[in-house]
Amino acid sequence: MLRYGKDPFNPFPIISNSVSNVICSMAFGRRFDYEDIEFKTMLSLMSRALEISVNSHVLLVNICPWLYYLPFGPFRELRQIEFDVTAFLKKIIAQHRDTLDRENPRDFIDMYLLQVEEERESNNESSFNEDYLFFIIGDLFIAGTDTTTNTLLWCLLYMSLHSEVQEKVHTEIEVVIGRDRAPSLTDKAHMPFTEATIMEVQRMTVVVPLSVPRMASATAVLRGYTIPKGSVIVPNLWSVHRDPNIWERPDDFQPTRFLDENGQLIKREMFIPFGIGKISRYSWNGLFCLKFGVRVALPKSLWHLPFSYFVIENNIHC
Ligand code: HEM
Numbered sequence: 001m002l003r004y005g006k007d008p009f010n011p012f013p014i015i016s017n018s019v020s021n022v023i024c025s026m027a028f029g030r031r032f033d034y035e036d037i038e039f040k041t042m043l044s045l046m047s048r049a050l051e052i053s054v055n056s057h058v059l060l061v062n063i064c065p066w067l068y069y070l071p072f073g074p075f076r077e078l079r080q081i082e083f084d085v086t087a088f089l090k091k092i093i094a095q096h097r098d099t100l101d102r103e104n105p106r107d108f109i110d111m112y113l114l115q116v117e118e119e120r121e122s123n124n125e126s127s128f129n130e131d132y133l134f135f136i137i138g139d140l141f142i143a144g145t146d147t148t149t150n151t152l153l154w155c156l157l158y159m160s161l162h163s164e165v166q167e168k169v170h171t172e173i174e175v176v177i178g179r180d181r182a183p184s185l186t187d188k189a190h191m192p193f194t195e196a197t198i199m200e201v202q203r204m205t206v207v208v209p210l211s212v213p214r215m216a217s218a219t220a221v222l223r224g225y226t227i228p229k230g231s232v233i234v235p236n237l238w239s240v241h242r243d244p245n246i247w248e249r250p251d252d253f254q255p256t257r258f259l260d261e262n263g264q265l266i267k268r269e270m271f272i273p274f275g276i277g278k279i280s281r282y283s284w285n286g287l288f289c290l291k292f293g294v295r296v297a298l299p300k301s302l303w304h305l306p307f308s309y310f311v312i313e314n315n316i317h318c
Helices: 012-027 037-055 057-062 065-069 073-098 108-122 130-161 163-176 185-190 192-205 237-241 284-291 294-302
Strands: 220-222 225-227
Touching: 012 037, 012 108, 012 130, 037 057, 037 073, 037 130, 057 065, 057 073, 065 073, 073 108, 073 130, 108 130, 130 163, 130 192, 163 192
Parallel strands: none
Antiparallel strands: 220 225
């Protein structure tokens, strides 16, 4: 941002690249250069896949899974993206396998490959295998990148629109973190206004509006409705976040709705950007969504910036 000065620019590629690099350095043990063509292509393919998945007939795949195999339109495009991203991830796993040093594991993939070997010797029934590794890496890479990127982009947009909020967030960053060290997750507890602002952005925008579809593992009755075993459940997080029975003036941007009269954070049960149920709240998955996301990245991106940098322009260029 500092590099562009007062010139307009599109923050998407920079934010998406840096967010994904956090995940890549943890999972693949490496970062990718901002000019790396293959990586940039992967990022734009993933962004496109998300767009098609939430904003086209592909949504119907949740109800009729066979639609996914239609040989035309967004269905075909999505399959091609899946093919390309799969090839990219499998290549990275293969590179790790070929250069694995048992004494010096470099990252998550190496640790997992070592575990696969160990389990193969001791336990034939083990679920540790390279297929699972691929799914885990894919989950982290795909589920983590666009969710966090889009949340950060929404934060920048809302703060451009609400300079008084931007000013308060910036003051909190200056007071709690200062300029001599990097932000850390423990700062979160001392930055209620920033936290409330992130929560309000997440409430308003819900970057995964229909969560991830799940299937009922047993027949259940909920408020008189029978949900048969095998039903696909698509939770509409968006409707909960905009429900006027839950939130006062739900369409207004008001970070203070998450603060009490002493400026301390209020936990609100109906705030569910990471999904509903045990899986999103208590599992490693929920922890990933929460921890490796926006909480550290936002303060870092606002750190050195004067407020006037966030001005919305019509002619943004890449
Ligand atoms: C602001 C950021 C994020 C939001 C709003 C978000 C939201 C969600 C939601 C709504 C779900 C579905 C939960 C459910 O099953 O009910 C989910 C699943 C998941 N998220 Fe996140 N997430 C974020 C960031 C991340 C990050 C940074 C990672 C990892 C590095 C991650 C990894 C996952 C994984 C592995 C799943 C499970 C996917 C599956 O079941 O196939 N998320 N996330």
